[in-house]
Amino acid sequence: MSDSIFVLLIxxxxxxxxxxxxxxxxxxxxxxxxxxxxxxxxxQSLKACAEDLEQRVQNLESILDVEAPNWRRKYG
Structure with missing residues (x-):
């Protein structure tokens, strides 16, 4: 019996x-x-999203530069 199992395993x-x-x-x-x-x-989708977010940040920074010129020293 054990010989047949051994042969099957081989x-x-x-x-x-x-x-x-x-x-x-x-x-x-x-x-x-x-x-x-x-x-x-x-x-590619994530890259497009990152580029959109980068543009938004630049827009927000330009708005802050006009409305609160010292914001970079305070928070930067």
């Missing part, structure tokens, strides 16, 4: 396990490309 280790690992890593190799596309789109 067959599994020599035949099934390498094929299973190959399929597993092959699947993981193809998935990141789709994730990269999503990440690139998300980064």
């Amino acid at each position: 067959i599994f280790g020599v035949v099934v396990l390498p094929y299973w690992l190959k399929l597993h890593y092959q699947k993981n190799k193809t998935n990141p490309s789709t994730k990269d596309d999503v990440n690139i789109d998300e980064l």
Whole structure:
């Protein structure tokens, strides 16, 4: 009985396990490309949002420069 289990484990280790690992890593190799596309789109969206926020901050600073000229010394 134990000899047959040992033989089955050897067959599994020599035949099934390498094929299973190959399929597993092959699947993981193809998935990141789709994730990269999503990440690139998300980064572009975040960049546009950051540029908008930068413009808003510049506008607020220019308004504060006119209405409260000493605000930079007080809070800067």
